[in-house]
Amino acid sequence: MAVSQSDGERELAELIVTALNLEGVLPEEIDPEAPLFKTGLGLDSIDALELALEISKRYGFQLRSDDENNVHIFASLRSLAQHIAQHRVN
Amino acid sequence: MTQLPPVHVEGVAFWTAQLPDWQTARAVIRGESLPPQARIARPTPALLAPTERRRAPDTVAVALEVGMRACEAAGQDPAMLAAVFASTHGDLAISDYLCATLAATPALISPTRFHNSVHNAAAGYWSIGTKAHAPYTALSASVHTFGNGLLEAATQALSAGQPVLYVAFDAEARGALASMAPSRGLLGVAVVLGVETPAKPSRRLTLTVAPCDTPRPTSARSPAASLVAHNALAPCLPFFEALADPSPRALVLTLGEQLELQVGLQ
Amino acid sequence: MHFQPLVVSAYTLCTAAGDGRAATLHALRERRGGLRRNDFSHSPLETWIGRIAGLEHQPLPAHLAAWECRNNRLAWRGLLTDGFLAAVAAARKRYGAHRIAVVLGTSTSSIGASEEAYRRLEPDGSYPPDLRRPIVHTPHSLGDFVQHALQLHGLCVTVATACSSSAKVFAQAERLLRAGLADAAVVGGVDTLCGSVLFGFNSLELVSPEPCRPFDAERRGINLGEAAGFALLEREPARGPRFIGYGESSDAHHMSAPHPEGLGARMALEQALARSGMQPQDVDYLNLHGTASLRNDEVEARLVAEIFPAGVFASSTKGWTGHTLGAAGIVEAAITLLALEHGILPGTLNTRRLDAACGPQIRCENSAGEVRRAMSFSFGFGGSNCVLAFAREAQA
Numbered sequence: 001m002a003v004s005q006s007d008g009e010r011e012l013a014e015l016i017v018t019a020l021n022l023e024g025v026l027p028e029e030i031d032p033e034a035p036l037f038k039t040g041l042g043l044d045s046i047d048a049l050e051l052a053l054e055i056s057k058r059y060g061f062q063l064r065s066d067d068e069n070n071v072h073i074f075a076s077l078r079s080l081a082q083h084i085a086q087h088r089v090n
Numbered sequence: 091m092t093q094l095p096p097v098h099v100e101g102v103a104f105w106t107a108q109l110p111d112w113q114t115a116r117a118v119i120r121g122e123s124l125p126p127q128a129r130i131a132r133p134t135p136a137l138l139a140p141t142e143r144r145r146a147p148d149t150v151a152v153a154l155e156v157g158m159r160a161c162e163a164a165g166q167d168p169a170m171l172a173a174v175f176a177s178t179h180g181d182l183a184i185s186d187y188l189c190a191t192l193a194a195t196p197a198l199i200s201p202t203r204f205h206n207s208v209h210n211a212a213a214g215y216w217s218i219g220t221k222a223h224a225p226y227t228a229l230s231a232s233v234h235t236f237g238n239g240l241l242e243a244a245t246q247a248l249s250a251g252q253p254v255l256y257v258a259f260d261a262e263a264r265g266a267l268a269s270m271a272p273s274r275g276l277l278g279v280a281v282v283l284g285v286e287t288p289a290k291p292s293r294r295l296t297l298t299v300a301p302c303d304t305p306r307p308t309s310a311r312s313p314a315a316s317l318v319a320h321n322a323l324a325p326c327l328p329f330f331e332a333l334a335d336p337s338p339r340a341l342v343l344t345l346g347e348q349l350e351l352q353v354g355l356q
Numbered sequence: 357m358h359f360q361p362l363v364v365s366a367y368t369l370c371t372a373a374g375d376g377r378a379a380t381l382h383a384l385r386e387r388r389g390g391l392r393r394n395d396f397s398h399s400p401l402e403t404w405i406g407r408i409a410g411l412e413h414q415p416l417p418a419h420l421a422a423w424e425c426r427n428n429r430l431a432w433r434g435l436l437t438d439g440f441l442a443a444v445a446a447a448r449k450r451y452g453a454h455r456i457a458v459v460l461g462t463s464t465s466s467i468g469a470s471e472e473a474y475r476r477l478e479p480d481g482s483y484p485p486d487l488r489r490p491i492v493h494t495p496h497s498l499g500d501f502v503q504h505a506l507q508l509h510g511l512c513v514t515v516a517t518a519c520s521s522s523a524k525v526f527a528q529a530e531r532l533l534r535a536g537l538a539d540a541a542v543v544g545g546v547d548t549l550c551g552s553v554l555f556g557f558n559s560l561e562l563v564s565p566e567p568c569r570p571f572d573a574e575r576r577g578i579n580l581g582e583a584a585g586f587a588l589l590e591r592e593p594a595r596g597p598r599f600i601g602y603g604e605s606s607d608a609h610h611m612s613a614p615h616p617e618g619l620g621a622r623m624a625l626e627q628a629l630a631r632s633g634m635q636p637q638d639v640d641y642l643n644l645h646g647t648a649s650l651r652n653d654e655v656e657a658r659l660v661a662e663i664f665p666a667g668v669f670a671s672s673t674k675g676w677t678g679h680t681l682g683a684a685g686i687v688e689a690a691i692t693l694l695a696l697e698h699g700i701l702p703g704t705l706n707t708r709r710l711d712a713a714c715g716p717q718i719r720c721e722n723s724a725g726e727v728r729r730a731m732s733f734s735f736g737f738g739g740s741n742c743v744l745a746f747a748r749e750a751q752a
Contacts (some may be wrong), residue, residue: 020144021144021145023140023144039324042140042141043141044141045613046145046201046202046205046560046611046612047141047202049201049202049560049561050201050202053198053200053201053559056198057198065309065561088397091733092535092536092537094535094537108455122438142611174704178494178496179494179495180495180516181599185467185470185509187473188467188551188552188556189467189470189471189473189552190474192471192474192475192551192552192555193471193474193475193477196397196398196399196551196555197399197401197555197558199552199555199556200559201556201557201559201560204552204555204556204557204559204560205556205560205611205612205737206611207514207556208463208517208518208736208737208738209463209495209517209518210516210517210518210736210737210738210740211611213517213738213740214606214611214737214738214739214740215611215738217606217608217738217739218608218610218611218739220608221608222606222608223605223606223607223619223620223623224605224606225580225604225605225606225624225740225741225742226517226606226740227515227517227524228515228516228517228638228738229513229514229515229516230494230495230496230499230514230516231496231499231512231513231514232491232494232496233499235496238512238513242513242528245531245532245535245537246531247454248535249534249535266473266474266477266481266482267470267493269482269483269488270470270473270483270488270489270490270493271493271494288681299511299537301454301509307369316365318735320484322487345511346503346509346510346511346512346598347509347599348454348509349454349509349510349511353618355521
């Protein structure tokens, strides 16, 4: 499947696959617009916390679990990469 | 001295890097074949859904592997069995990770590794993977862990009149903790203990708890001994050596500093 | 051979709310909890904790120094409370040191000692000399210490099934006695505050920045606490309240979240009712798990509302003690025994407005009355559930 990822999306895709030990998923094959949770990559609430931790380590800012925009921020690889691009410190 | 009524060993399983199943382990214990050169890093916890499988540490992988194989050998549905899980040290790699991270950057503890750090992680994943609502327990008794777990499994089987799965495992120590809780390699063993005479041939197991001044546990002496000697669960090996020998055997495991478990296998 | 009721011939507890039965009873009656702002962790963490005062200045006696660590200090303090040590010594004379089993629960045992070693490793990366004691760096540290401290030589295991640990020890001990492997058993559990649990539960966003409010509509999570508790179980003719049943089950659902319909909890409860020969209306008091986590309390409240009649008095006492994890089972069993013996019905401290999921059973305010039969619920990570049932002595 050929999908078009930006550089930021590709970097984030690699972080997700590594941090969550996703089996049989190649970073370059994650559709940037597909849902990350439940139906998409099959991630759950623990994965969200793990991902938030890895993002804070890599990009130097905190994702807050009580942020009411989380549904949008974590909707897809694209939305999450955009949020990181706007808030990253590192 | 207290002797329990006999139970039956309905199924046996064994896993370590060079002896990745009971068939192979039994042949090596009997001296019928040499240990394979190939070393398998860890078994695949095929029982788990992808979400749990990718999170499962080595301890969980090996516990689930031997648990499944023992149930298969016994012809028992794992979902129906109560289970006893025993491990001397639990997941030493995670303990090392937690201690090292807490010393450096405590706020950066991984939630996944933390929830895998509980001593009952393997038991918890087992119940999730097999959909077993029957109770499990998870225990530890330092160098006496294997014998105490075996006794608890037999006690549970006799008390409920139902078969019980017994799984024991220990893993490789990491970091500074390895100097205090030494353990090398990954080792998992399991038996299903039943109370009714099974249809197929099985071994009858009689356990006797005996006070003593100093326990004199049976030493491992088979060619498999050197493959598990440095794992914290190594004291289990004489029991599996006896199981590998089809003739009646007696052996001693330790239960405490002044308590031994006399094991009869018919 | 079926379950045989046992006598709780001695019991004690030490929590942030107080040392021993009398102090606990007083704290319950006066509604004076033991929670305080977190001053334990070496890095700041905004939460409240149930910390035991003074442990830092209470080293173990010289003959037990090999087991030195915070968790075993708290165990020792528990053994010295309410005459428990003397009660076990008397039992040792009656039965012999080989005939008394030690079955104790903990979640993290003395991992605090390993954490400390990692904070002050030698320049070559090795352990500091004072912490080169292997027994305190393994989960059985607790059971091994208590067995030595009590000079017992019978069966001894440490059970670690997270927050159900020191409830499940009652069930295991009953089976050991029934099988004839012991004549009496010391059960209980100890857990102490440490970085692993404070920062671990924080990583799961389960700790509350304010005093915990079990079953409150606006609850914000748990407060971690530390505690020790012990009970001596014997057969008749020993005197004391009765341990009349237990139920154990697995959720088979998720490592760190309860089954959404409380399936495992319900199975454990139904088993405990059946084993103790009780109907739901026979129960006078329920000490709930009630951690103040969002998920646990919702599931547990619905279960209680569904199973029990309105007249049953149910509460969580974690507002007094915090969630003491592997010690929660024995702490709450001991509070349940206090309810049976003294007719106190503790409410739910700190809770202002009950969650809509709560039925009339769950109470905020204290009450008093005859308590003949009572139950205590414990549910843990890994989906491990245990429910214990007790009865007043006269109700044997």
